[in-house]
Amino acid sequence: MTLRKLIYLGLTLVGAIFMARVASSDSPLETVPKVDLNRYTGRWYEIAKYPNRFERKCDSNVTATYTIRPDGKISVVNSCTTREGKLTQSSGWARVVDHKTGSKLQVTFFWPFFGNYWIIDLGPNYEYAVIGEPSRKYLWILSRTPKMDDMLYAELTNRLANKGYDASKLERMRQTF
Numbered sequence: 001m002t003l004r005k006l007i008y009l010g011l012t013l014v015g016a017i018f019m020a021r022v023a024s025s026d027s028p029l030e031t032v033p034k035v036d037l038n039r040y041t042g043r044w045y046e047i048a049k050y051p052n053r054f055e056r057k058c059d060s061n062v063t064a065t066y067t068i069r070p071d072g073k074i075s076v077v078n079s080c081t082t083r084e085g086k087l088t089q090s091s092g093w094a095r096v097v098d099h100k101t102g103s104k105l106q107v108t109f110f111w112p113f114f115g116n117y118w119i120i121d122l123g124p125n126y127e128y129a130v131i132g133e134p135s136r137k138y139l140w141i142l143s144r145t146p147k148m149d150d151m152l153y154a155e156l157t158n159r160l161a162n163k164g165y166d167a168s169k170l171e172r173m174r175q176t177f
Contacts, residue, residue, distance in 0.1 A: 029118060029136070029163060035119050037096070040102075040122075040126060041067055042144070045063055047153065049141070057088060059083040064078050064142065065077045065079075076094055076107055076109075077089060081176075092109035093108060094108075115138070126144070127145075128143050128156065130160070136164050
């Protein structure tokens with residue numbers, strides 16, 4: 001290998017390490033600039049997620065339905081089909097913590113414990129959403145339809161590295177609707 005190639009390889013590695021650090025979980029997680037919660041509410045289908053303990057019983061057909069309550073909070077109903085074929089649901093609620101953008105919420109299913117729910121990517125017509133949180137331990141890709149185009153899925157997962165997420169950890173959800 002020539003000296004020029006070694007220098008090029010070294011600079012490439014240094015650049016890759018720098019970019020990985022910039023996008024690491026130590027850097028602030030950016031959300032979308034604005035969310036119209038009235039448009040955001042409704043049913044979403046889970047396309048993919050980081051494995052988590054909340055959904056360990058879910059085998060297929062994971063959905064989340066959001067409704068704005070009269071008090072301004074958001075009702076949350078998550079449902080899925082278990083391996084045994086039974087429908088299971090969890091009900092909770094969310095509060096907006098960033099009223100300027102509407103993109104940062106906190107959700108509870110076991111009050112007084114809340115989890116961050118940050119909208120980090122959103123389709124221009126609210127046809128998809130990517131949900132994360134600052135530690136980057138949790139991640140979901142949601143769609144308004146049970147299936148997502150493979151090209152769109154690839155675009156979304158490619159953008160995740162810039163946000164400090166490892167797309168290889170995602171698990172696709174089986175939707176049979």
